[in-house]
Amino acid sequence: MxxxxxxxxxxxxxxxxxxxxxxxxxxxxxxxxxxxxxxxxxxxxxxxxxxxxxxxxxxxxxxxxxxxxxxxxxxxxxxxxxxxxxxxxxxxxxxxxxxxxxxxxxxxxxxxxxxxxxxxxxxxxxxxxxxxxxxxRKNNKERFMVKLGNYIHAVNTETDIALFYAEGRTVYLVTNENKKYIIDFTIKDLVKVLNSKTFFRVNRTFIISINTIANVVVYSNSRLKINPKVKIDELIIVSRDNTGDFKKWFEGDFNIMK
The missing domain is CATH 3.40.50.2300 (Response regulator)
Incomplete structure (x- = not known):
């Protein structure tokens, strides 16, 4: 001493x-x-x-x-x-x-x-x-293996993925280049392996990357609509239950992950 x-x-x-x-x-x-x-x-x-x-x-x-x-x-x-x-x-x-x-x-x-x-x-x-x-840090999944025909590709989680979304029991990974792949995960499973600094579960269907948000606008009944940089046919609406946490996450509070 x-x-x-x-x-x-x-x-x-x-x-x-x-x-x-x-x-x-x-x-x-x-x-x-x-x-x-x-x-x-x-x-x-x-x-x-x-x-x-x-x-x-x-x-x-x-x-x-x-x-x-x-x-x-x-x-x-x-x-x-x-x-x-x-x-x-x-x-x-x-x-x-x-x-x-x-x-x-x-x-x-x-x-x-x-x-x-x-x-x-x-x-x-x-x-x-x-x-x-x-x-x-170790629990954050760094890559996803996706299949296209007979070929398997590695997609970098932080830099290449725009969002995830579910249609029924099928979950899709969408890249920043608007390529879409089916993955063997549920939305609930993805929450456990994604970095909460980068990804947020906005509702039951969508998990979105902070890097793919073009802007956020006020929607009906004070809810929020996310306009992504990639092309998605469905509206991405932040659920009422998640709105407060989404605002904190969007402002930089990374201790939130639904």
Whole structure:
């Protein structure tokens, strides 16, 4: 763990360093800073090579809170100070604890344990989020195999497909070149394998690509009609139940897929 100490009292800095090493002998003090100006200069040049900051409030040239008005600090901060009146202001920034001097080892350990718990929580949740995105990415079908006579072709899902639609139990894939193929999928099955950023199920019959929408117009009873770039004999009407979600998807909210 790399630590930055911002403190203008040498004895206080030494004491804090002893407690940090007592808590974890692998702690590395990467900077000892004594003023607001020095801190601003240091953070301007060093944005990522530290894990936590221990910071006094009152420094030789002003309040350390001024640092946050001049540089962006995204790492957690523990304030160690003799002044309790700045606690509210401290928690408006990245503060995870506010320790009043004289500091003791128990207070420091409590702050570091809090950091450890927070780090574990966010690391786990970030991993879950990344895993979910990876699973979703892998589940997106990249190509469809279509048959034309005795020949089989691969159609790229993202770049070549304009829309899908159903006639009874038969489902058709329509390309951007207006070629139509029968595929062995149901509309319901397609929803599970298509990228929701690109495709939206507008009603029971049609799934359309964002790339093939020429324009959208208000239809009867406040419903929406989609005019595609490809030639389709049937009207593509967004169902009433899907209108709200379609508008969000069309505006860029890709977390919607019916």
């Amino acid at each position: 790399n630590v930055v100490i911002i403190e203008d009292e040498v004895l206080a800095t030494d004491k804090l360093e002893r407690y940090l090493l007592k808590y974890n002998s692998k702690v590395k003090i990467v900077a000892k800073i004594t003023s607001v100006e020095e801190a601003i200069n240091w953070f301007t040049m060093n944005s990522i090579n530290y894990d936590i900051i221990f910071m006094d409030i009152q420094l030789t040239d002003g309040l350390s809170l001024e640092i946050f008005n001049n540089v962006t600090i995204k790492k957690p901060v523990v304030f160690v100070t003799a002044y309790d009146e700045f606690a509210i202001d401290a928690f408006k920034v990245n503060s995870i604890d506010y320790i009043l001097k004289p500091i003791n080892f128990t207070d420091l350990a409590t702050a570091l344990n809090k950091l450890k718990n927070m780090t574990s929580y966010y690391t786990i949740n970030e991993s879950v989020s990344n895993l979910k995105k990876e699973v979703e």
